[in-house]
Amino acid sequence: MTGSASVLPLENAFSDSLAMLNSEKAVEELIQQPILHGIDDHLIEFAEALRTVAKALRQAAEGKASAQAEASEWKRKYELERTHNLQLENKGMPSEKHLDENGRVVHLTNKPLLSDGAVEKSDRCCGEHGICSHQVLRDREHDHDASVVPNKMTRKASFKLSWCCKGEKSDQKKHDIVSFEKGNITTAERSSKQISLKWESPPQTVLILTKPNSTAVRILCSELVRWLKEQKSLNIVVEPRVRTELLTESSYYQFVQTWENDKEIMSLHSKVDLVVTLGGDGTVLWAASMFKGPVPPVVPFSLGSLGFMTPFYSERYKEYLDSILRGPISITLRHRLQCHVIRDSAKSDLDSEEPILVLNEVTIDRGISSFLTNLECYCDNSFVTCVQGDGLILSTTSGSTAYSLAAGGSMVHPQVPGILFTPICPHSLSFRPLILPEYVTIRVQVPFNSRGHAWASFDGKDRKKLAPGDALVCSMATWPVPTACQADSTSDFLRSIHEGLHWNLRKTQSFDGPRET
Numbered sequence: 001m002t003g004s005a006s007v008l009p010l011e012n013a014f015s016d017s018l019a020m021l022n023s024e025k026a027v028e029e030l031i032q033q034p035i036l037h038g039i040d041d042h043l044i045e046f047a048e049a050l051r052t053v054a055k056a057l058r059q060a061a062e063g064k065a066s067a068q069a070e071a072s073e074w075k076r077k078y079e080l081e082r083t084h085n086l087q088l089e090n091k092g093m094p095s096e097k098h099l100d101e102n103g104r105v106v107h108l109t110n111k112p113l114l115s116d117g118a119v120e121k122s123d124r125c126c127g128e129h130g131i132c133s134h135q136v137l138r139d140r141e142h143d144h145d146a147s148v149v150p151n152k153m154t155r156k157a158s159f160k161l162s163w164c165c166k167g168e169k170s171d172q173k174k175h176d177i178v179s180f181e182k183g184n185i186t187t188a189e190r191s192s193k194q195i196s197l198k199w200e201s202p203p204q205t206v207l208i209l210t211k212p213n214s215t216a217v218r219i220l221c222s223e224l225v226r227w228l229k230e231q232k233s234l235n236i237v238v239e240p241r242v243r244t245e246l247l248t249e250s251s252y253y254q255f256v257q258t259w260e261n262d263k264e265i266m267s268l269h270s271k272v273d274l275v276v277t278l279g280g281d282g283t284v285l286w287a288a289s290m291f292k293g294p295v296p297p298v299v300p301f302s303l304g305s306l307g308f309m310t311p312f313y314s315e316r317y318k319e320y321l322d323s324i325l326r327g328p329i330s331i332t333l334r335h336r337l338q339c340h341v342i343r344d345s346a347k348s349d350l351d352s353e354e355p356i357l358v359l360n361e362v363t364i365d366r367g368i369s370s371f372l373t374n375l376e377c378y379c380d381n382s383f384v385t386c387v388q389g390d391g392l393i394l395s396t397t398s399g400s401t402a403y404s405l406a407a408g409g410s411m412v413h414p415q416v417p418g419i420l421f422t423p424i425c426p427h428s429l430s431f432r433p434l435i436l437p438e439y440v441t442i443r444v445q446v447p448f449n450s451r452g453h454a455w456a457s458f459d460g461k462d463r464k465k466l467a468p469g470d471a472l473v474c475s476m477a478t479w480p481v482p483t484a485c486q487a488d489s490t491s492d493f494l495r496s497i498h499e500g501l502h503w504n505l506r507k508t509q510s511f512d513g514p515r516e517t
């Protein structure tokens with residue numbers, strides 16, 4: 001039963017896509033017929049539009065097929081793991097096996113993680129007390145890969161996450177919002193829980209990222225580096241530009257490490273315990289963009305004018321860092337969007353350019369073109385709308401207070417998982433912004449009959465031209481950005497909209513006046 005159930009929808013999806021392919025061919029043949037050539041421009045335009053629709057439908061059907069294949073693979077792994085755990089439970093034994101990436105059962109050994117034999121640790125998360133970082137963030141690089149002063153790079157500090165409910169600390173791994181017992185659906189524990197990060201071993205390596213061309217930032221950076229080295233005995237990593245600046249100031253800073261190439265940047269996440277940013281929100285965006293995978297906790301110090309994501313006052317850095325290095329830290333897990341540009345020439349959606357992760361938003365606009373943008377938008381397989389105007393913003397909830405807000409989008413607490421769909425100057429009276437759930441995939445397609453190109457930009461950077469037929473596909477990324485809170489997620493968010501935007505600031509009406517009788 002299970003086998004046939006998982007195969008049938010797949011077959012449907014493939015036959016859907018075959019039908020689409022045939023309709024595309026039919027449209028293609030229609031266009032080629034001599035009667036259409038040069039007779040009626042409108043007919044040609046109509047045939048082009050049909051071709052776009054047929055292609056979009058085919059791509060949607062192909063996407064559905066691959067999603068279903070992936071879903072059935074995960075289901076298979078889940079069922080294998082569940083059966084195995086049930087067997088162990090029945091025997092009253094702790095689990096000694098786990099499944100590898102291909103769903104095969106693997107026997108775990110008691111091999112120590114640390115080569116120096118200092119402390120023997122299991123390779124797995126105990127699973128009882130939140131999520132242990134050594135399970136996912138363990139440094140798998142060999143020493144020869146850590147070419148940035150390799151002898152100084154030590155193993156990453158491990159930490160644990162826990163969710164606090166109604167002011168109480170709890171060590172649960174995860175809370176389900178919905179429970180289903182005895183046929184009744186109830187919303188159990190609310191998802192609004194402050195996440196707490198507790199170090200299991202002391203942090204050893206700090207990456208400091210700074211806003212360029214600022215004297216105040218340069219002065220603070222050299223002071224901070226000295227303090228972290230002398231008082232906290234930490235390894236310090238900075239950008240090559242900053243190392244040069246520090247060495248120009250004094251040869252004392254020889255101990256400061258940096259990287260030489262992109263490969264070393266790619267492996268930073270496995271060596272750095274904590275990222276400190278000195279600047280404004282742009283520096284936090286810059287820090288996030290350096291990590292294409294997991295991101296270490298970020299401590300953002302405010303040296304800019306707005307500071308929605310930078311709750312720490314720079315003048316009190318010693319006090320804050322003292323407490324953060326000791327832990328536990330309240331953190332906000334800021335979701336990111338993963339964006340793929342898919343060219344018309346690509347054979348399938350899998351054949352896309354390198355994905356780009358954004359912390360604020362991806363914007364698809366008309367760039368320097370004077371024509372209206374014409375963007376067809378799909379959410380999973382459903383048509384959403386056609387954007388005619390200046391463009392569209394797909395924003396995270398962290399980015400809801402940035403460009404999306406300026407375009408009329410709602411402000412959303414950064415812990416709310418969702419994707420904001422905000423038009424930019426739409427040429428229609430009724431185009432209100434939307435907030436979509438975090439699990440959807442959004443596809444923005446430039447139709448073949450579009451008058452101009454569209455341009456995609458990512459957190460305000462890296463403009464990419466989208467020609468007719470090209471598309472941008474966007475979904476929630478696996479790797480969020482954990483930013484440290486000054487107080488807690490909600491207080492920090494409310495403080496930033498009050499202090500940064502003067503939100504709803506109005507003189508209170510006086511008591512002195514007419515009253516209800």
Ligand SMILES: NC(=O)c1ccc[n+]([C@@H]2O[C@H](COP(=O)([O-])OP(=O)(O)OC[C@H]3O[C@@H](n4cnc5c(N)ncnc54)[C@H](O)[C@@H]3O)[C@@H](O)[C@H]2O)c1
Pocket residue numbers: 280281282283285304306307308309360361398399400401402403404406458459460
């Ligand atoms: N009309 C607009 O409001 C507009 C236009 C273009 C870009 N932007 C925003 O600028 C961001 C890039 O920031 P940058 O610092 O690199 O460029 P930038 O130096 O041009 O600064 C843009 C401003 O946006 C603020 N900002 C950035 N992220 C924010 C957030 N999550 N919440 C509230 N304010 C935020 C910054 O503090 C800064 O004041 C883009 O991601 C986009 O959201 C806004």
Ligand SMILES: Nc1ncnc2c1ncn2[C@@H]1O[C@H](COP(=O)(O)OP(=O)(O)OP(=O)(O)O)[C@@H](O)[C@H]1O
Pocket residue numbers: 209210211212239279280281282283284285286303304305306307
């Ligand atoms: N380490 C870095 N390397 C290169 N560029 C950076 C770096 N840090 C920040 N930037 C860029 O510098 C610009 C300004 O940074 P940031 O927003 O932090 O400062 P700011 O503009 O003074 O702050 P605010 O916008 O709050 O006034 C941004 O475009 C950002 O992308």
